[in-house]
Amino acid sequence: MPVVRVSWFEGKNHEQKKKVAAEITESIVRNTGTDASYIYVIFDDVTPSDWASAGKLFGTPPEVEN
Numbered sequence: 001m002p003v004v005r006v007s008w009f010e011g012k013n014h015e016q017k018k019k020v021a022a023e024i025t026e027s028i029v030r031n032t033g034t035d036a037s038y039i040y041v042i043f044d045d046v047t048p049s050d051w052a053s054a055g056k057l058f059g060t061p062p063e064v065e066n
Contacts, residue, residue: 004039
C-alpha cells in the first residue's frame with residue numbers, strides 16, 4: 001500500500017492536485033504493478049512562513065489581527 005506525501009506551498013487548486021495525483025498513481029502502477037486502488041496520495045499544503053531551508057524561512061509571518 002504505497003502512500004505518497006506531497007508537501008508544497010499552499011495555493012494549488014483542485015485541478016492541479018487532481019492531475020498530480022493521477023500522474024503519481026500512474027507512475028507507481030506502471031513501475032511496480034500495484035493496483036491503483038491501493039495507492040494513496042496526500043497533499044500537505046504549507047504556508048511559506050512555516051517552511052525553511054538553510055535555516056531561513058521562505059515567507060513572512062502572517063499578519064496579526066487587532
